[in-house]
Amino acid sequence: MKLATAILLLLFFFNTNAQKVFDFSSSCQQAYTEVMQLQIGKGFRYIEESKQANPQNLIPVYIESYIDFFTLFLNEDPQEYAQKKELFDERIGLMQTGNKNSPWFLYTQSVIYLQKAAVAIKFGETWTAGWAFRKSFLLIKENKKKFPNFLPNQLIYGALEAAVGTIPKNYKWLASLLGLRGSVKDGMLQVKTFAFSNNAWAQLMRTEGAFIYGYLNFYLENQKSETVQFLRSGRFDLVNNHLLAYMAANLGKNDKQTEFAKSIILNRSKASGYLETPVWHLELGYDLLNHLQLNDAVREFNLFLQQFKGKFYVKDTYRRLSWCYFLMGNMPAAENARKQIMSKGSTMADADKEAQKEAQTKKWPNALLLEARLLDDGGYRTEALQLLRNTHVNNYTDITDQLEFTYRMGRIYDGLDDNAKAIEFYRKAYQLGKDRTEYYAARAALQAGMIYERTGNKNEAVAYYNLCLNLGEHDYKSSLDQRAKSGIARCTGQ
Template sequence: MAEEQTDVVFSPKLQKAYFEIQKLRLPAARELIDDERTAMPGNPLIAYLDSYADLHYLLIAEDRNRYKTFVQQEDNRLDDVGKLSEKSPYKRLFQADIRLHSAFAKLKFGNEVSGSWEIIKAYRLLEDNRKKFPAFTPTLKSLGLLHVLIGSIPDNYTWIAKILGLRGNIAQGIRELREVAHEEPFFRQEAELIDLLLHAYTLQLSPAQQTRIRQWPAEQPDNLLLHFFATTVLMKENKSDEAAHFLAEAPTGKEYMPFPFLDYLRGEIALQDGDYDASFSHYARFLKQYRGFNYIKDSYFKMFMCRWLAGRDQEAAGYMQKVTQTGSTIVEADQFAERMAKEFTAGSIHASQKVLYKARYATDGGNFQRAFELMKMVSEKSFETTYEKAEYNYRMARILQKSARVNECMPFYERSVALGQSDAGAAGFAASSALQMGYIYQKKADNQKAAAYFRKAMSFKKHEYKNSIDNKARAALTELGQ
């Protein structure tokens, strides 16, 4: 019988290690954990922090060898925290969190079935812990996250959640995370970070949250994760000038884990600014240093764009070949790059589309005036295919919407939806247009029309953005009580 551990020891070194992990100062964190491993080998917090540090490393480095080791170590770590007394509320919390770390790593590495089972097991452990220790708030950190994720499952999968006994509720999940942030100083930052991430990528950020994202890196100048998070969220919000500031301020040094993806982000911002040479160099540097498998196709596609949009068409072509020869198609950006490479080979990418790409990148970066000036040079008639016509209407609508010209954008969105219904190839633009119209009607408090458009967004089949659009539409419908 394994020796029963009475409880977790939150030693000063291990507490510091936990916060170092959240700064991506992984070498520094591992040093602290290893010191404690010698001093207190039976402390279950060590196994928990080992797993937590590995998850951060794997999500960023995408290191397949380390991933294999991580999967093999899971059972030992579960055994280590399993030695905790049944009277300790940390026993099931740590078991659930180690399973969640494993789930997110498995999903990242494309092992969906195994990752999903880990989520189910984690959910059951957390529910059990909630019943046994109702006053133990830290359980809500992970349970709240799962309530939001399960609550935003697209309609066609909700029956699976019901059969497995998984209950999702977005509003409840957010309340639970905020209770942790309010009540638990140790887990406050993690709960707040999860809350912000969920709003940035599945729900929508409030003005207060947008302010918080800007404040945080200033409060913790040595926190690389917060600088990265501020950069990516601001880029998502079409504020690349601001994002570039946080990226430039990001801390570096041997205490931090290598983070080549920051060069990819620099490439994106330069591309949006129309600085094609600088952008090309950043993507090239990213590919040289990176050992992972996501965003490789996308980077080669963007290198093609840097040359093609600069009028260096012959030079550009070679990079499209690399798109098909390397990388994976797990993330939407890589799926899009792969499709564009096939279309390029088939001769379906035309010079007339250059203006659409320039306008798209300018819009992504937040330069709506430049994007509008570019789009004024063309009309729907300038394009040959339904796909291009749908893209023209979607781009025009997006620029007008982002420029606070909401009433003017609606006919363009409507037209894009109509074109997507007549041609499956244009489904991605149609679905994106329907989603945006849903948001517009939601803001106008016309919930009936909003719900109809969110459902319409989910109705489009096979396109690169199906998962993320369905998740957002599902989450919005849940918020509307539908």
């Protein structure tokens, strides 16, 4: 008995003091692949299998962090966040018990800090997010120096370097003080290299690589159609991979490819085990509204509002719901939806800020201009032009309507690749709205800059991007300024 007890004590001592390892075993690879497709059910089963096979392996814990990240980031449930927010720090602590000579030692910590930062933003904890972002950047920077041939470094370091590269010039001193220096050009090159690599790690992480590359290429590089085509190329399973399906639907909508976006949502796998998230209802609601399918859009927006527990895009959803009722002629329902804007959600997102501002005016938009806007947003430009073809700026007595009409004509001709007419209307919209707080003048300058950049006139492009940046406070200022800075960085090779 004494000998047996001694053996058990020795085994216990060995198990509790053995160094933790980073082993991306076959079951871990299966777990990671399933989780990155948002197939949480299968992913969790593989995680548990991996933990049982090797309790000292930290990779299952690392993969588990992705589950909490996706769930909290997409669903924004404050009660779930209160329960799980400390898990990010606990997992970082666990990663620190691993083998320091492994490239995964600092890498896993960097990724979990980045997850913590992204989730903290969703819950309004900007200070926490800022420090977690800084820690993530410094850790991956150090890992890149220690393990220069470890390809996954390129994905995270490149993404963070590109993001840091868009920090405004007047904040560069602060970024430098915090040890943050970046370049959009250099960062994007690293991300792209990873996304298109045949390296074994890049192939395993192809969903994560495509997701990061896709969003950065779409917004920082302004390669909208190229990015959507990258997703439509047949390289990816947009039926069973819900993460890439979501990105394809989201970016497809934002590139005005509504029919494509809608088909992705409707045709995605309905098998059990996928992360349940109401964002699908929101995305489909946008798509339906943008083709004036008002009753169906009302259904989807209401489903989103009933199921979503977060704050991002809640005000914007109520605004779009109010538009549906307004265009349907149901003013009591429209007024009730608008009333909710003032008390629900938050103003952290630019779209929500604009929704609240619109509600505060107590003015309803011009119905014709609203229909044209929605059709244009959906990529139905010929239908939008047909609505406005027989009208002129002088048909509108309200200065805001005059401004919106001028800007909208520019956007429609821009989408129809009539650059000359688009530039003409953008210039008029900028002059008409440069001293006002609506976003039209800034967006007109930004769009004009994009046309000049696309046609190779980079000097003129930079001039228009600067016009956008130099405007005073207006709707969507932070996001439009960010895009203008990215445009200047592209044109000047920064």
